[in-house]
Amino acid sequence: AQSVTQLDSHVSVSEGTPVLLRCNYSSSYSPSLFWYVQHPNKGLQLLLKYTSAATLVKGINGFEAEFKKSETSFHLTKPSAHMSDAAEYFCVVTENSGGYQKVTFGTGTKLQVIP
């Protein structure tokens, strides 16, 4: 069975400090993993994706994530938070099974950036 766990529902950081949003997954097959960001009352924007190439993935706006198979983790990081990073972040896992693509969202992590 496929599942995604975002370990923190809320994360608060000061502007200019590092960001760490944690995501663990389980999958029976070789998954693809994604991070999406959602600003208030907006749709979801792709930050980055892992699809079995390099395990360290760089995304937009200075975000990156590292796929660690042994830990079944795909944590999102950024060296220095900006006020505009305040949003909700979703970790997503997809796998192809039986010809179908199954997509599972995490419950989301709200990032607050304190000036």
Place this chain on the structure above:
Amino acid sequence: DAGVTQSPTHLIKTRGQQVTLRCSPKSGHDTVSWYQQALGQGPQFIFQYYEEEERQRGNFPDRFSGHQFPNYSSELNVNALLLGDSALYLCASSLFQGGTEAFFGQGTRLTVV
């Protein structure tokens, strides 16, 4: 490339009414998925359409139905609206072969009163 477009952006309906939401996928994509996102929650998968057929379905009642047209655009229909159907409805387009990201529209905010 216009990306994924959804219409309308906002909608207010009365309990018991029916609603149709529309989605045009990103150019080159052949698969459309619909999600319901209640306030403060993550998106919940409703169903996915490919080649004009419903391919997968989440845990939603039959009041939720859909359609995909030959040009890959899609509609989501909800009958007998309940107050609990109030949510942001997101459309995502992708390639059926998978391994690629889904692109999301801005959503339709449905309010049932």
